[in-house]
């Protein structure tokens with residue numbers, strides 16, 4: 336059984352094919368999905384879909400890349416939304432230092448405030464971080480956040496990986512490791528302890544090598560697992576079982592009935 340620990344199945348691009356896609360995922364052994372929120376205006380729809388699909392787990396938060404639609408009032412609603420609409424985590428939240436990103440000071444303010452909400456609810460977090468690992472670590476330390484979570488699409492060094500692992504995080508491994516040029520990420524993955532990572536697709540984004548330009552879906556999780564198994568010299572079954580254990584450890588509410 337495979338789990339996709341990070342996919343945006345609530346996005347409109349899946350509307351016409353969601354039921355069919357879910358059936359195909361189940362047939363291929365991709366059984367459960369963690370769907371993190373991006374923008375406030377999508378939270379209620381995400382909750383509705385999560386009620387409809389019992390294989391979904393959800394998180395709510397304000398994604399750092401979409402802060403143009405965000406207001407501080409929305410963070411006032413975050414705790415209630417998490418408590419009443421089945422959140423197993425707060426996310427995705429974080430800091431994005433990609434060119435063209437929102438002003439970093441503002442991003443850090445939103446991140447810290449959402450960390451406080453997660454801390455108050457003792458919920459883990461799903462972190463979006465691009466070129467910002469040190470800033471994320473700084474915010475985690477400043478807020479005294481200790482509930483761990485996932486560093487989604489991790490592509491940092493082994494030293495950075497270990498810093499996050501020490502704080503109770505696991506690292507999200509996705510389609511980028513399938514690219515021949517991703518040698519640094521592959522070396523880091525090979526060196527990680529088996530308790531340190533989970534599998535993800537970031538669907539509909541981040542297509543695997545050989546599938547560029549196509550819509551990515553959780554159907555690619557078995558291929559990610561295959562790649563991880565080859566890089567680490569393990570079996571696909573081992574990778575599937577270990578990453579599932581890791582998810583359950585990091586997200587204690589995974590198997591609670593929340594609706």
Ligand SMILES: [Zn+2]
Nearest residue numbers: 341343427537
């Ligand atoms: Zn995402």
